[in-house]
Amino acid sequence: MLMNAPAILNEILQALKDLYEKGEEHIIYINKLPLTEEDRIAILDTLGEGQVRIRLDSKTQPAEWRETGINGVWIGVFFDRDNKPILETIEITIFPRLASSQEEDIEESIKLLEERLKVLFQREP
Template sequence: MSASFMFPPVGFGPGSQIGQEDEELNYLAMPSGVHVYEPHVPEIDDPAIMVATLAFLDDLQQQAQAWRAGDACLLPWHNLSPAVTAAVHDALGEGEVSARLEDAAGLVEVQETVFAGIWALRAYSGSQRQDVREQVEVSAFPRALLARAFPPRPARPNIAAGVADGIVNAPAILTELFDRSENWQPQHHPHVVNLSLLPHTPEDMALLEATLGRGRLTILSRGYGNCRIEATATPHVWRVRYYNSMDTLILDTIEVSAVPEVACAAAEDIADSAIRLREICAVLREESTSPQEKQA
């Protein structure tokens, strides 16, 4: 016998979320204080430092303006004087993406500037890492890091040998990832395995991490929360984890790609960076002009 409702069930319908007329809905607070770009012009009193700083930034602006997809334009700056280096650092600032690579050849630290697609690289080499080289690169993502992110391709491991109690989906995931890795081509679209939606056990995760291994490159992209990207020891396979502003893991994925897109600058971003650099150079050029030259 079916029941017929003469009135809507309690808790449904318009207005049912409010118990009393004077009560108000409480919403989760949305992020505020969004960071937006603001031009920053370094204060330079020494004319010689101004000339050298302006020359470097002009060169960088031209590199950014001429950049095309797939390019990697390098501009060394370890030969600049400390004062000029400080002024350039001040003008470029720090953006949201940083990276660290460490292998037998040494350590490389990378910080994206406030100009998307313009990266400050510092490479350490030597037994005591006393040799330091600095340069700026204009690219979607620093090419040197990608060349060293993964160790030489190992033979495919025997996945079945790692199967034990509690393991459910790891063997199928690993087979899929190794197939994608071995057949990867630059023109392929990223292939993503969403671990947040896929049923798995702690034993699955342990087998995945042990079999894929750890690579040499770690990338951190900061926004409202953090995105942590780690190269595995399997070529073109990345562990990509997203955290909210409370540092809670909200999305856990494994991606097969050249480099996860969240870490890269788009062509439009680099074109915009070239325009912003030109504006800063124009201000510096105006400040370096003497009153007599302005009147002339």
């Protein structure tokens, strides 16, 4: 029985319009909503399957995003250390924010690359 799928799909549609018109991103925490199995199937079937999959391999909190057949709509799943899903999202965005490089990671990468270049140039005659 469909209970909340139509409302969620309409929320996604409005969020997609807001992303296009205003550049506003939106996240729906789907595992926090009372969804029936039929709701989940209807949402996934309506959104379809896209071509892009992103995997964040982290020992503490691995995550995966996959773009749906609707550009700009991503399904995100965050896992615990035992690889069990702990958070599921639908993100309406150009690219999932948590999958992109974080500022502190870039800062650390600058230092790492500088060190590697020092070692590389010290070897050259």
